[in-house]
Each structure stands twice: as structure tokens, then as C-alpha cells.
Amino acid sequence: xxxxxxxxxxxxxxxxxxxxxxxxxxxxxxxxxxxxxxxxxxxxxxxxxxxxxxxxxxxxxxxxxxxxxxxxxxxxxxxxxxxxxxxxxxxxxxxxxxxxxxxxxxxxxxxxxxxxxxxxxxxxxxxxxxxxxxxxxxxxxxxxxxxxxxxxxxxxxxxxxxxxxxxxxxxxxxxxxxxxxxxxxxxxxxxxxxxxxxxxxxxxxxxxxxxxxxxxxxxxxxxxxxxxxxxxxxxxxxxxxxxxxxxxxxxxxxxxxxxxxxxxxxxxxxxxxxxxxxxxxxxxxxxxxxxxxxxxxxxxxxxxxxxxxxxxxxxxxxxxxxxxxxxxxxxxxxxxxxxxxxxxxxxx
Numbered sequence: 001x002x003x004x005x006x007x008x009x010x011x012x013x014x015x016x017x018x019x020x021x022x023x024x025x026x027x028x029x030x031x032x033x034x035x036x037x038x039x040x041x042x043x044x045x046x047x048x049x050x051x052x053x054x055x056x057x058x059x060x061x062x063x064x065x066x067x068x069x070x071x072x073x074x075x076x077x078x079x080x081x082x083x084x085x086x087x088x089x090x091x092x093x094x095x096x097x098x099x100x101x102x103x104x105x106x107x108x109x110x111x112x113x114x115x116x117x118x119x120x121x122x123x124x125x126x127x128x129x130x131x132x133x134x135x136x137x138x139x140x141x142x143x144x145x146x147x148x149x150x151x152x153x154x155x156x157x158x159x160x161x162x163x164x165x166x167x168x169x170x171x172x173x174x175x176x177x178x179x180x181x182x183x184x185x186x187x188x189x190x191x192x193x194x195x196x197x198x199x200x201x202x203x204x205x206x207x208x209x210x211x212x213x214x215x216x217x218x219x220x221x222x223x224x225x226x227x228x229x230x231x232x233x234x235x236x237x238x239x240x241x242x243x244x245x246x247x248x249x250x251x252x253x254x255x256x257x258x259x260x261x262x263x264x265x266x267x268x269x270x271x272x273x274x275x276x277x278x279x280x281x282x283x284x285x286x287x288x289x290x291x292x293x294x295x296x297x298x299x300x301x302x303x304x305x306x307x308x309x310x311x312x313x314x315x316x317x318x319x320x321x322x323x324x325x326x327x328x329x330x331x332x333x334x335x336x337x338x339x340x341x342x343x344x345x346x347x348x
Contacts, residue, residue, distance in 0.1 A: 039064025062129030
């Protein structure tokens with residue numbers, strides 16, 4: 001075991017604090033990564049505050065990780081010391097179920113091993129990226145192309161793949177009309193990626209305060225959901241609606257925006273249930289779906305796509321002692337559009 005610096009939540013109600021944690025020794029198939037940058041995801045906040053269920057404390061979160069390989073196990077063949085790599089929301093899976101064998105380990109039927117707050121293969125609780133180092137099986141480590149700015153690459157490992165996966169699966173592209181609900185950490189990536197795929201993109205937000213940003217990211221239209229006229233104007237229009245907000249919404253209104261065989265996909269995860277009125281689905285043969293991150297193969301595909309198209313998240317770089325303030329700003333939507341922790345500051 002090795003001891004590394006980290007920032008952890010002592011409980012659901014206390015601020016995160018500087019601490020140290022233990023990482024396992026590098027096994028035959030493991031990669032030791034010196035973390036350079038770690039993104040702050042809304043999921044981190046939900047997890048440490050117990051919004052999605054009880055967890056073990058102290059807990060280090062963070063599943064948007066980029067860094068440099070500093071040691072590899074004897075059997076590692078995919079990565080070498082010095083490589084620029086990334087780790088996303090999962091660090092293992094059963095590898096035996098039907099979904100894993102199909103290359104969809106993100107939907108492992110036994111449950112993939114999450115990067116934090118999960119039971120690891122050695123029985124310990126996984127600890128995430130708000131730390132200086134992490135040890136991960138080579139099969140769950142991604143290659144980060146040099147074309148992506150180092151400090152901006154981390155949010156792609158969650159916000160990027162979480163929006164890329166449904167856009168790719170539901171064939172966003174030329175001739176397709178896509179609406180993105182919310183222009184936050186997830187939403188701004190959905191706009192950039194959908195536009196790069198060739199789709200016609202509309203942003204739906206409560207206000208028009210971020211309209212200039214949305215158009216700059218590639219949207220062709222930006223409308224306020226607080227305006228009743230929006231719902232009439234956009235009725236039966238979209239082939240795909242990507243919901244990125246983690247708050248309750250009126251599904252009947254949003255489902256009414258779908259064209260024939262259109263799909264509403266939620267990637268935002270509110271703690272409260274979202275009631276579905278089935279009769280709303282009958283019109284236009286609409287579908288209501290959910291999507292959760294992506295496979296390792298799909299995540300690498302996303303990284304390569306972003307490098308090819310010059311896509312990177314909009315970030316605000318922070319030091320470790322700003323994490324708690326960043327959490328409050330995320331909750332008040334005061335970030336454009338993703339906080340990223342400089343991991344060098346974790347060591348004090």
C-alpha cells in the first residue's frame with residue numbers, strides 16, 4: 001500500500017477536508033497514475049451529501065481524472081510510463097456477463113465498479129480523483145489525445161461521455177433536430193458534440209442568460225422554458241431531446257416536443273422520481289429513455305472525436321482549498337461550465 005494526499009468528505013454534512021488515503025500496490029495488470037487534474041461533477045456532490053443513498057465515510061470523490069502513467073504492472077501492454085491518460089466513472093466490471101462480453105461494461109449486469117463509493121475487488125471502498133495518485137486496472141484507463149488541452153480534458157471523462165453516448169446511440173447528425181435541456185456542465189458538452197456531429201441544435205433553458213454561450217457552442221436556437229410561447233412554437237419538432245438537468249421537470253411538456261418516433265433521453269439524475277403520463281407517449285409514438293455514461297471503447301471513441309473536432313469543455317481551474325466553495329457555486333449554477341481541480345495543490 002502507498003499513502004497519497006487527498007480531499008475527502010468526513011460525513012454527509014461536513015465540508016471536505018485535506019487528508020491522506022491508501023492506494024493498493026501496483027498489481028500485474030495495474031497502472032499507477034499521477035493525477036494532474038480532476039473535474040468536479042454534480043454527481044460528486046450528490047454522493048457525498050447522501051442524496052443517492054448511504055455511503056461509507058470518509059469518502060474521496062471525483063470521476064473525471066487525467067494524469068500521467070508513472071508505473072505499470074508486469075503484464076500491462078496498453079499503457080506505458082509517461083503516457084497521458086484518463087479515468088472516468090468506472091474502474092472495473094465482472095467481465096463475464098452478457099453485457100460485458102458485448103463491450104458494454106458500463107451496463108455490467110452485476111454492476112460495474114464505480115471509481116468512488118463502490119466495493120472494490122479487494123473488498124475496500126473505492127476512492128476517487130480528488131487525490132494525487134490512483135491505481136487502476138489497465139483495461140479501464142483511457143488514452144487522452146495530445147490535441148485536447150490537458151487541464152480541460154478531465155470533464156470529458158464524465159460530462160463528455162455522458163452526453164456523447166446517447167447522441168451517438170440515437171444517431172444525432174445531419175438532418176436530425178436535437179434539443180438540449182439545460183446549459184450546465186453536461187449541457188454545454190451536449191451542444192458542442194451534437195453540433196460537431198452535424199445535428200441542428202436547440203438549447204432549452206429557464207432563462208436566456210446563457211444564450212450567447214449556447215450559440216457560440218454551436219446551437220442554432222436558444223429558447224426560454226419560462227416563456228409559454230416556447231412550448232407552442234416547438235411542439236412536435238425534435239427527433240431527440242437530451243435532458244441534462246438534475247432537478248424535477250414537467251415531463252408532459254418536454255415529451256410534447258418530440259416528433260414522430262422521437263426520443264427523450266435523461267442523463268441528468270434528480271433525486272426525486274419523474275412521473276410519466278403514458279398518454280403523452282402515445283402521441284407521435286414517443287419514447288422516454290435513460291442513458292448512463294458509456295463503455296470504455298465508446299469513451300475512447302469520444303476522446304478521439306473531441307480531439308478531431310477541437311472540442312473541449314469550458315473550465316474554471318481551482319485549487320484544493322476552493323473545493324467547498326466550488327460545491328456551493330455548482331449548486332447555485334454559478335460556474336461556466338466545469339470546475340477542475342489542479343491536483344498539485346492537493347499535496348499542500
